[in-house]
Amino acid sequence: MQYWRCLVMAFVGVFLWQGISLSAAERLAVQSDLSGSRVSLTDAEKVVALHNKIRAEVGVGPLRWSEELAAYAQRWADHLAISGCGIEHRPRSGKWRQEYGENLFIGTASHYGTADAVMAWAKEKSNYRGDAIRASRFPKVGHYTQIVWRDTKQIGCGTGLCRGNLIVVCNYNPPGNFLGQKPY
Numbered sequence: 001m002q003y004w005r006c007l008v009m010a011f012v013g014v015f016l017w018q019g020i021s022l023s024a025a026e027r028l029a030v031q032s033d034l035s036g037s038r039v040s041l042t043d044a045e046k047v048v049a050l051h052n053k054i055r056a057e058v059g060v061g062p063l064r065w066s067e068e069l070a071a072y073a074q075r076w077a078d079h080l081a082i083s084g085c086g087i088e089h090r091p092r093s094g095k096w097r098q099e100y101g102e103n104l105f106i107g108t109a110s111h112y113g114t115a116d117a118v119m120a121w122a123k124e125k126s127n128y129r130g131d132a133i134r135a136s137r138f139p140k141v142g143h144y145t146q147i148v149w150r151d152t153k154q155i156g157c158g159t160g161l162c163r164g165n166l167i168v169v170c171n172y173n174p175p176g177n178f179l180g181q182k183p184y
Helices: 002-017 024-035 041-056 067-082 114-127 138-147
Strands: 101-108 154-162 165-173
Touching: 041 114, 041 138, 041 154, 067 101, 067 154, 067 165, 101 114, 101 138, 114 138, 114 165
Parallel strands: none
Antiparallel strands: 101 165, 154 165
8 A cells, every 4th residue: 555655646646746736636636546535645744844943942752744643633523513512632531532732723714724723823833931741831732842752753634614714733753742741
């Protein structure tokens, strides 16, 4: 199966390199085949590049896209979208149990995209003082510290639409944000 995914990636790359654009249906077929997520190949590349730029600023190694995490994130984004547009993290137990680090975003679909979600999370850097994660400060820095968590190696994201809003879910493996520890 991995061979076919590589072949599809190469095929898409040749078309993009030659300036040939794929139709919306063709792009959807490719991205569904590649990740199980509705995040486009272009958006996935932007998300990874933004994360890696932010991580490089603090001397932390790069992340790579994970198809498994993208499918996992997509399932939660779909669940949030059909459950009334609420933004809540996966629970600690049960069917939807959280297994990875997670960042969430919601914004008007006509104005925001997946890259905007990353930039919103990154803005929390101004609240981070370089100390260990504390429960009292976590709501102001938790998205940013997950982005730069030194042990995290993979990311995958999914999106959902609900009442004109874009929901973005990104999951991280291994997870970060352990109380009492520094992200880097």
